Amino acid sequence: MVSDTMNNSCISFDFTGKFLPPVYILVFITGMVANGLGLRSVLQKWEKLGNVSVFVFNLGLADILYLLTLPFLMVYYFKGDQWIFGEAFCKTTRFFFNLNLYGSIGFLTCISVYRYLAIVHPMRMMGRITVTHSVAISVMVWLLVSVQSLPDTFFPKSPINNTKRCFDTTSNEYVKDYLKYSLGWTLTGFCIPLFITLSCYGHMIAVLCHNDNIDEVLKQRSLKLLFILILLFSVCYIPYHILKNLNLLSRLSVIKGTCHKWSNGVYIGHQISRGLVCLNSAINPLVYLHVSEDVCSQDMTDHSMNLFSFTCLICNSATEE
Incomplete structure (x- = not known):
């Protein structure tokens, strides 16, 4: 096993404590306000919401669960990587991060599939997908994401001789096994949903561009949403996902006694990506608010009303207040 001295000489860990706390503060404030407004609108207008809004509600719920753990991580990094809340809560905090991350990806995928069906197959799907179906699919997403994330909690989150740490992955002794788990997790939790999402929007854009009977505004909105x-x-x-696995691979090399020139750069890149990935908790509700500016000002067809009702409700709610 590599010594702490070699670890420190190969990789500079000071960057994490300087970079992540300000990002967490920004995400916590922005995310709580945005998700709070979004969830309140969903609950107030629940009877009028379409099927897709069930996924939006769960998306907001996943974001809130993660945002509530950020104050504890802020304390951790402000205290110089000293975790004072116990090992069990460390694993709980990391579990909710993964639950939010892969839950968000899962529900964004569901929203993409529903939007695809509503635009490409509106008559075939009309009346066949109910709120009950959306709720059942949401439960399946939560279960699948939990099953994917649960093995992470069985890996130690601190070194054997230092229980005051709270790693986002695991200690050096288990990096090799964690890398294998992480690669499989990346494939099932990220790559497959990404492929489904891009396939749905790719086919949808192709249909929109080659069909002259579809409203031009609908085409522009769909292209904008695809871009976002x-x-x-x-x-x-x-x-x-790329830098997480590269960082694990780099750690494995350092453990074996090889310090590459790119090891420190990969570590810093991974820390930056950790800050960027938590931004999804703040960006998710803002995406729908942004789209609502165009949607709420347009007369929508019946088959697309359910897809955009959530954003219009937020828009209308803000106007009423």
Whole structure:
């Protein structure tokens, strides 16, 4: 096993404590306000909401669960990587992070599939998908994400000789096994949903562009939403998964006694990606608010009303207040 001295000489850990706390503070304030307003609108107008809003509600719930853990992580980094809340709560905090991350990806995928069905197959799907179906699918998403995230809690989150740490992955002794788990997790929890999402929007855009009978405003809104979704995945999700696995691979090399020139750069990149990925908790509700500016000002067709009713309700709620 590599010594702490070699670890410190190969990788500078000072960056994390300087970078993550300000990001967490920003995300916590912005995310709580945005998600709080969004969830309140959902609950107030629940009877009028469409099927897709069930997923939006769960998306907001996942964000809130994660945001509530950020104050504890702020304390951890402000105290110089000293975790004072116990090992069990450390694992709980990391579990809720993963639950939010992969829950968000899962519900964004569900929203993409529903939007695809409503635009590409409106007549075939009309009346066949109910709120009960959406609730059942949401429960399945939560169960699947929990099953994927649960093994993470069985890995130690602190070194054997230092119980005051709270790693986001695991200690050096288990990095090799964790890397295997992380790669499988990345495939099932990220790559497959990303493929489904891009396939749905790719086919949808192709249909919109080749069908002259579809309203031009609907085409523009769909292209804009596709751009926002790609931006969200590109900024928040893709860098995190690539750099997380590269950082684990780098740690494995250091443990074996090899310190690459790129090891410190990969570590810093991974910490930046950790800050970027938590931004999804603040960006998710803002995405719908942004789209609502266009949607609420337009007369929508019946088959697309359910898809955008949530954002219109937020828009209308803000106007009434």
